[in-house]
Amino acid sequence: MAKNAVRLNAEIFAAASAVGKKESNGPLGELFDLRDETDRFGQKTWEGAESEMQRMAFNTALAKAECHDADVGALFAGDLLNQCVGSAYGLLSFDIPYFGLYGACSTCAEGLLLASIMVSNAVFDICGAVTSSHYCSAERQYRTPLEYGAQRTPTAQWTVTGSGAFLVRDANRRTGMRASGAVIKRGMPGRAMEKGVNDAGNMGAAMAPAAQDTLVRFFQETGEAPENYDLIVTGDLGFEGGSILEDLMRAEGYPMGERYTDCGKLIYDRERQDVHGGGSGCGCSAVVLASYLLPRLERGELRRILFMSTGAMMSPDSIKQGQNIPAVAHLLEIERG
Amino acid sequence: MAKNAVRLNAEIFAAASAVGKKESNGPLGELFDLRDETDRFGQKTWEGAESEMQRMAFNTALAKAECHDADVGALFAGDLLNQCVGSAYGLLSFDIPYFGLYGACSTCAEGLLLASIMVSNAVFDICGAVTSSHYCSAERQYRTPLEYGAQRTPTAQWTVTGSGAFLVRDANRRTGMRASGAVIKRGMPGRAMEKGVNDAGNMGAAMAPAAQDTLVRFFQETGEAPENYDLIVTGDLGFEGGSILEDLMRAEGYPMGERYTDCGKLIYDRERQDVHGGGSGCGCSAVVLASYLLPRLERGELRRILFMSTGAMMSPDSIKQGQNIPAVAHLLEIERG
Numbered sequence: 112m113a114k115n116a117v118r119l120n121a122e123i124f125a126a127a128s129a130v131g132k133k134e135s136n137g138p139l140g141e142l143f144d145l146r147d148e149t150d151r152f153g154q155k156t157w158e159g160a161e162s163e164m165q166r167m168a169f170n171t172a173l174a175k176a177e178c179h180d181a182d183v184g185a186l187f188a189g190d191l192l193n194q195c196v197g198s199a200y201g202l203l204s205f206d207i208p209y210f211g212l213y214g215a216c217s218t219c220a221e222g223l224l225l226a227s228i229m230v231s232n233a234v235f236d237i238c239g240a241v242t243s244s245h246y247c248s249a250e251r252q253y254r255t256p257l258e259y260g261a262q263r264t265p266t267a268q269w270t271v272t273g274s275g276a277f278l279v280r281d282a283n284r285r286t287g288m289r290a291s292g293a294v295i296k297r298g299m300p301g302r303a304m305e306k307g308v309n310d311a312g313n314m315g316a317a318m319a320p321a322a323q324d325t326l327v328r329f330f331q332e333t334g335e336a337p338e339n340y341d342l343i344v345t346g347d348l349g350f351e352g353g354s355i356l357e358d359l360m361r362a363e364g365y366p367m368g369e370r371y372t373d374c375g376k377l378i379y380d381r382e383r384q385d386v387h388g389g390g391s392g393c394g395c396s397a398v399v400l401a402s403y404l405l406p407r408l409e410r411g412e413l414r415r416i417l418f419m420s421t422g423a424m425m426s427p428d429s430i431k432q433g434q435n436i437p438a439v440a441h442l443l444e445i446e447r448g
Numbered sequence: 449m450a451k452n453a454v455r456l457n458a459e460i461f462a463a464a465s466a467v468g469k470k471e472s473n474g475p476l477g478e479l480f481d482l483r484d485e486t487d488r489f490g491q492k493t494w495e496g497a498e499s500e501m502q503r504m505a506f507n508t509a510l511a512k513a514e515c516h517d518a519d520v521g522a523l524f525a526g527d528l529l530n531q532c533v534g535s536a537y538g539l540l541s542f543d544i545p546y547f548g549l550y551g552a553c554s555t556c557a558e559g560l561l562l563a564s565i566m567v568s569n570a571v572f573d574i575c576g577a578v579t580s581s582h583y584c585s586a587e588r589q590y591r592t593p594l595e596y597g598a599q600r601t602p603t604a605q606w607t608v609t610g611s612g613a614f615l616v617r618d619a620n621r622r623t624g625m626r627a628s629g630a631v632i633k634r635g636m637p638g639r640a641m642e643k644g645v646n647d648a649g650n651m652g653a654a655m656a657p658a659a660q661d662t663l664v665r666f667f668q669e670t671g672e673a674p675e676n677y678d679l680i681v682t683g684d685l686g687f688e689g690g691s692i693l694e695d696l697m698r699a700e701g702y703p704m705g706e707r708y709t710d711c712g713k714l715i716y717d718r719e720r721q722d723v724h725g726g727g728s729g730c731g732c733s734a735v736v737l738a739s740y741l742l743p744r745l746e747r748g749e750l751r752r753i754l755f756m757s758t759g760a761m762m763s764p765d766s767i768k769q770g771q772n773i774p775a776v777a778h779l780l781e782i783e784r785g
Contacts, residue, residue: 114521115521115522115545117571117572156769158765158766158769159769184451184452185452185637189548189550191531192763192765193530193531193763193764193765194528194530194550194552194761194762194763194766195550195761196761196762196763196765196766196771199640199761199762199774200766200771200774202640203640203641203642203774206639207639208452208636208637208638208639209637209638209639209640209776210549210551210558210562210637211526211549211550211551211552211558211640211759211761211776212547212548212549212550213526213531213532213548213549213550214547214548215531215548221547221548225547225562228565228566228569228571229565232565232569232571234454234565234569235454299545300522300545300546300547301545301546302543302544302545302546303536303539303540303546303548304540305540422548424531424532424533424536424548425531425533425536426529426530426531426533427530428495428529428530428533429495429531429533429537432493432495432496434533434537437536437537437540439546439548
């Protein structure tokens, strides 16, 4: 049986976020690096706005690190748009080798995991990981154009308008450049699976079993347990999927208790912002990690966390064709450096 | 300046292909492992057929290698369908950690490059790389449903109905399992770029500059030259893009001459099969590598080749929004083992 947990030693030495209006007005609003109350980022189309968020977020990460694109060995990027054009166009202006990813909302952890593997094994000295989602481009692609004013079901989640960008390097080689204080120590790639959920208005339920699978495999392989972590945080299971995951983990003998939360719960104010099931989208876990979790690790408020982005990999066509929703969850163990 | 060429030592120890009717009737038809003259692979939808091709191709590679899914540390897979559902559904039945990729038609080399990095650095012992494309699912997604009988322009390429699957392991650890005789020795990830082409009916022209960029960077960084290789083969530039690449390389001082060819030229008979610009799609380079190039390396007819899959990463929406076509090309140096 192949071992799946991967030993890493990758310092996240810069991170940046760009978000839209609803995220700016949420509980974490003040923390994000770039905020555009128009959600347009100066572009004519929503897709263009999403690309521009990626460009700005990655540019900001480079600037924070005082790093140039020639220093970066490879970029790992993806998003929710058809053919991942958010990333393909957004990162065109950087002359950096480009690995396109599609992991739906798991892309943040997928990209960081691959980037960390690269720098931990000296394949490249520095790698970038970037991802994004945009409420307006996602709604018209996955559901209906905003102008239709479609009603949302109680379990439906709100796609985060946001992009997160990260730079990682071998944690043993901290010379010259600014240290962020967060090191990715281990990773566990997720397996794709589906457990019979085919309601695209309840993606939390579709993704929860994938999160459980990755967590349980990680605990079993490494001998760790939930109580060894200050925080266990999933990407965008939201309120519905998050509570399913808590039940599933309790049933497996790994109750997570108060230390468990989800980026989709943290980013909006449930009472005030009317987001039903919570936040979702590639950008959700990316901006919460970049601007809320990493700074808390840096300040020593958190010492050791498990961060897991969760993705639902159906398409509108596959749902219409009656298929269930396949999901995947990639896990990172991140420690204060 | 970061170095981009990556040293590898990854043996492709099993490969398999599944193709449709047109590919079966082409010059390489007899060589493919699985052929379905109906293009349906027993499924009700074209998207389902594409997934089934991936499942069958990967299953065949596992069977050739006498390998079980528990032996495989990670799968790298992607395709052209929205949200890459060809791969997400096609590989669901394998309990293997899954890294979803989107590199358009560059996915074959992107997946093999990432899989090779993993095994060459002992991150995982064995990795798989799988990709596919299907003429009928691609036509209705990117252009028009087949039933419309739309006319094709002279430079338009024909999406290959096919899936290629590969298993790689560290070339130093050949014990027990069957050796294929082909080893990936170096890789060069491509940079995303666009050079002003916005005609989705001429993707070869959009991709040729990306292929040139990767090749020239590889030759400059490594000191190699075209004459050091028995064959330099691109993924799906076809007749138009291939001749542009030849011109561009000649202008850069690296004339490739007779040793250059393209999988999109090899897979169909230009006179007899009416494919205009040649073959394209993720499956094009994947099935030609799996069933034509690797066996030639195994038999010693080729000793050292450069293999480069090329991808055009636009979406139908980005074209309608007037954007140019971004492209990327990932390169692998493959030697007889």
